[in-house]
Amino acid sequence: MLRFTGVFLLTLAAGLAFAADRVAKPVVVIEKPGRCVEDTALMRRDHMKLLVHQRDRTVREGVREKARSLSGCIDCHASAKTGSVLGAEGFCQSCHAYAGVQLDCFECHAAKPARAALGGAR
Amino acid sequence: MSSGSRRGFLGTAVAALAGATIAPGIRLIDLAGARAPGEKASARVRWGMLIDTNRCATGCTDCVSACNKENGLQDTGRPKTDAQWIRKIDIKELKTGRQHSAPVMCQHCADPPCVDVCPTGASFKRADGIVLVDRHTCIGCRYCVMACPYKARSFVHENLSAQKPEVPRGKGCVEGCTLCVHKVDRGDGTTACAEACKAAGHEAILFGDINDPHSAISKRLRELPSRQLRADLGLDPGVRYSGV
Numbered sequence: 001m002l003r004f005t006g007v008f009l010l011t012l013a014a015g016l017a018f019a020a021d022r023v024a025k026p027v028v029v030i031e032k033p034g035r036c037v038e039d040t041a042l043m044r045r046d047h048m049k050l051l052v053h054q055r056d057r058t059v060r061e062g063v064r065e066k067a068r069s070l071s072g073c074i075d076c077h078a079s080a081k082t083g084s085v086l087g088a089e090g091f092c093q094s095c096h097a098y099a100g101v102q103l104d105c106f107e108c109h110a111a112k113p114a115r116a117a118l119g120g121a122r
Numbered sequence: 123m124s125s126g127s128r129r130g131f132l133g134t135a136v137a138a139l140a141g142a143t144i145a146p147g148i149r150l151i152d153l154a155g156a157r158a159p160g161e162k163a164s165a166r167v168r169w170g171m172l173i174d175t176n177r178c179a180t181g182c183t184d185c186v187s188a189c190n191k192e193n194g195l196q197d198t199g200r201p202k203t204d205a206q207w208i209r210k211i212d213i214k215e216l217k218t219g220r221q222h223s224a225p226v227m228c229q230h231c232a233d234p235p236c237v238d239v240c241p242t243g244a245s246f247k248r249a250d251g252i253v254l255v256d257r258h259t260c261i262g263c264r265y266c267v268m269a270c271p272y273k274a275r276s277f278v279h280e281n282l283s284a285q286k287p288e289v290p291r292g293k294g295c296v297e298g299c300t301l302c303v304h305k306v307d308r309g310d311g312t313t314a315c316a317e318a319c320k321a322a323g324h325e326a327i328l329f330g331d332i333n334d335p336h337s338a339i340s341k342r343l344r345e346l347p348s349r350q351l352r353a354d355l356g357l358d359p360g361v362r363y364s365g366v
Contacts, residue, residue, distance in 0.1 A: 055258060056258075059254070059256045059258065060246065060248070060256065061162040061163060061248075061249070062157070062162060062163035062248060062249075062250070062303070062306075062307050063159070063160060063161070063162055064159055064307050064308075065159050065160050066159065071287050071288070074287070107292045107293070108257055108282075108285065108290040108291055108292030108295070109285065109287070109290040110284070110285050110286060110287040110290070112287075113287065114286075114287045114288070
């Protein structure tokens with residue numbers, strides 16, 4: 001019985017190690033640290049709630065505060081290399097790919113800050 | 123301070139503020155259209171346009187190109203399905219042969235039929251009279267396209283890329299003229315089409331607050347005879363036409 005449990009535990013450990021390697025860890029590069037609108041723990045858990053709240057205020061009421069706007073996030077978090085929050089190492093996409101959460105914002109919204117978007121894609 | 127005297131003090135303060143001159147010829151009250159970033163759009167303002175077709179040049183499409191450039195509308199080479207926020211139309215009076223031209227875009231109705239028919243509430247009118255589509259809730263049913271008597275709405279049929287940061291657009295949503303809402307919120311006090319028309323030397327499009335009796339558009343509306351397109355429908359459009 002003891003031997004059986006040992007074998008089981010070994011298999012489980014091997015399985016976990018495999019699981020850890022199977023998906024690449026997200027690449028989180030903070031270009032401009034210490035300037036976020038809220039603390040890291042809250043942003044990791046609740047950034048989508050802040051964005052949904054802000055989007056309704058912006059679209060419906062015309063309130064365009066830079067602090068919690070999506071374009072404010074992009075301006076700060078766009079990669080210095082690609083100028084975008086998308087791409088394999090992009091701030092938004094790498095984490096969303098890891099968590100398996102669909103990232104629909106950029107079907108419509110520009111993924112680059114205003115200046116890069118003008119010079120880059122066209 | 124008693125409530126009466128406080129009110130009196132506030133009244134004096136407001137009167138002093140309204141009369142204060144920032145620079146020669148510019149009073150604080152003239153800048154009422156520019157809001158602070160945290161301030162909501164207000165129903166005291168109603169944005170609109172006056173289009174003087176006598177000044178609009180046949181064959182000139184500067185307003186259309188400026189609109190496309192400002193809002194990132196791209197030419198895919200398939201004009202039948204491309205989004206179009208402004209159409210230039212040519213009108214000919216059959217009896218007299220008089221020909222003229224005018225841009226037609228969303229008329230930003232006070233009672234917009236596109237809002238009435240929208241099943242999700244995506245098509246809406248902002249407090250300051252600008253009629254918009256909330257793409258977050260638009261399901262692309264195109265009821266509004268059918269309801270609009272001005273053919274002002276377009277549907278985005280294809281995947282888009284390289285959108286402008288201030289004008290998000292995407293496949294599967296309906297869209298139309300936003301009266302350059304991003305410029306309005308920035309306090310530019312004009313639209314891309316009006317700027318382009320002015321640059322071309324026509325000045326056929328005048329943008330402004332039609333609720334403010336001192337605005338340039340209100341003054342011009344008092345002077346010129348103007349019409350609403352399809353006034354019979356009783357939609358009270360914010361875009362008025364002169365010379366049609």
